[in-house]
Amino acid sequence: MKQLKFLVALWKANIQAAMEFRAAFFTQVIFMMINNGVYFIFWVLYFDKFTEVRGWDINAMMLLFGITASAWGIGAFFFGNFISLAEVIVGGRLDYYLSLPRPVLLHVLASKSIGSGMGDLIYGIGSFMLSGYFTPDGTLRFLLGVFAGVCIFIGFLVIVQSLSFWLGNTVALSQFALSALLTFSLYPSALFDATTKLVLLTLIPAALIGTIPTEFVREFSWQSALQMTAGALVFLLLSIYIFKLGLKRYESGSAIQTEV
């Protein structure tokens, strides 16, 4: 409860900071929605020509985009540092968080907000509503799928970026992991062979963010529910464990910094 209050206070501060430059914030939101919409034209053209690919049609793709964009949007807007944790570690900027009596990882992640994430979130919800799966039980499954997606996005990227504690600068590796996770999660894993599917469920868990939740919303199955939940739990807990383990090796640069 105490941590939740702390999180809400951080989010409130982030929103207030964004509202200081509200024109820039709303521009980012609107442009991100347009950006996602223009990107989706590819699938409109594709399914206009091929109608269906291994059980996937334009509505399923809208749902997949809805889930992935919403999960990414929530992560970016509410836990914005999940994509720049490696830079924080390498730059010795953990000193500030370590000196405060709050959970370090939670504090780092939620102390930054990426404005365009709100654009992704709104686009994702809109895409879901237009996908044809916007029913009461569909919405409930959509929310569960998005929640699992947020956990996996954050968990996986925290794990990769925590390697900075051991390997030094892993910014390039982290950027690759981010780009691979995001790109693969926007494609149905039905397109790939068995080995690639296994990689997408484990090493780069993109299928757990995009394909599995989409299949779960389209039709309830215990198998996809279990895969999503287990994936979310494993990645989240593992990320906390690895970050804590790495924190013991953290060496401060004694740099003078100001956190705003």
Added chain:
Amino acid sequence: MKKYFSILTMQVINNLAYPGDFLGRSISIATFIFIFAGLWRTTFAISNTNIINGLTFPNMVWYFMMAETLELGRPRINRTISEQVKNGEVAYILNKPYNFLLYHFSAGLGDGIVRMTLNLIVGSIVAWILAGAPPIPLGWLMAFVTLIGAWILHFCFMALIGLAAFVVEETNSFELIYQKLVFILGGFLFPLDMFPEWLQKISYALPFPYMMYAPARLFVKPDVELFWQMLGGQVIWIAVFVLLVAFVYRRSEKYLTVNGG
């Protein structure tokens, strides 16, 4: 010219100094080609055909390889210009004995040469494994010639977006939209041959196909008539955009306010 060549050389050396960054980029192009090959292998398999709108599966993979080489190697000078405008560094650059835009052109070209060469090598290896032997030498030649025009057009767009920072400060959103227009109307994700006819007409009336479709399509299916058509289009659009960039640059200088030293 000598000073611009020195800037270009310096940028090439700078790029070669970070092998880790190098590796990261090469993994990126390999991943993207892998995904794209998966999509088209499945599409050709379920369509039960070897050829769709004149293109085969190997054509599609090599097409994407060339398009991705250009996309990952195009200059991101809009970010540099935008940053220089916002932090005031532009004031120090403007009083140097070189042209601001030509400086960025040379630096961008230095970046581009290294990045595109690496992308081409790694991309070709991956495409060869996934789709078989590369296109014939004439395709390489036509692609190389049109790649130059495509790169200059990309530079003009990036410069315009960067110069917009004199007026609006936040320009990342423009880059995102521009990138997606090239992805769709430029034929990056979907060759123009696959478009419905009405959309092909719209695309050809815009500069985007000359920035992406031209080198990639000529690479996999060299065609003399298409080559001259694409080259002609590039020359016209380059003339239009060079004039536009020069005009916007002159106007932007008037917006510049430098406070203190």
